[in-house]
Amino acid sequence: MDRAAAGPARPETPGAASDGLERAVDRNGRSPRSWLAGALAGTGSPVLDLARPSRDGELLELRHALDQPEGTAGTVGPALVQPGRLPLRTNGVAAARLDMCLPLVVPLDDLFAELRRVLRPTGTLAALVPARPGRSPTEVRAWWPLRRVLRGGPTLRHESACDNLGWLLTGADFAVLIDLRRTFGLPVPDGEAAVRAVDALTTSGVWSPDLDAGRLADAKLALARYAAPGRALPVPLRLLVARR
8 A cells, every 4th residue: 555645644743844835635635744644653662753854955853753654752852963974873764854955955976874873774864845836737837937037046955856866766776666756735815915925935935035135025026926816836745655
């Protein structure tokens, strides 16, 4: 059975960042973080959470979960850590949850090496990353004005971690088990919500943190023109699950 697609919606990951992406839901009412957390159901504990790189990509936020998402044990952290020096013992965690961080981490190979070190044999890794919009007429219509605004601007540091993540994981000696794409609707009922949505796309890692203020202002205006009661911006994401 596809663990990532099965079962009811789960609570958000303990200690998960509130960056606006939690307002986006799929057709089943599930948030991106719940989708990510559900991919590791039954993998055991502890579970390592990594999220939200620093602006330069050289540090990661570490949230070291002591139990599965539905538990009550809480977390250790958060703490900022170097991707190539995770403060965990070798073979110390059962699973790792990578929350929108792979396209922004600067020493990506160093992070993969550390994940191989800290994961137990047959340990599981689940990674959430942005996907390119445009697979449906709704996505094309919603994103065309935003693409025009962003054209020529900074992109995510590792576009390959979005488009070719399965290949990167295989090259890092992980066996890819699941590769899924799902679209989440970020509500934009009015201009104020459109402003919040653009901020969410930036702070969550869907867009590059290096976008300048002018482009972001233009994006807010473009999305405000798209906004309407009951309307949502489709945000496509990918979820990959791999085993050490």
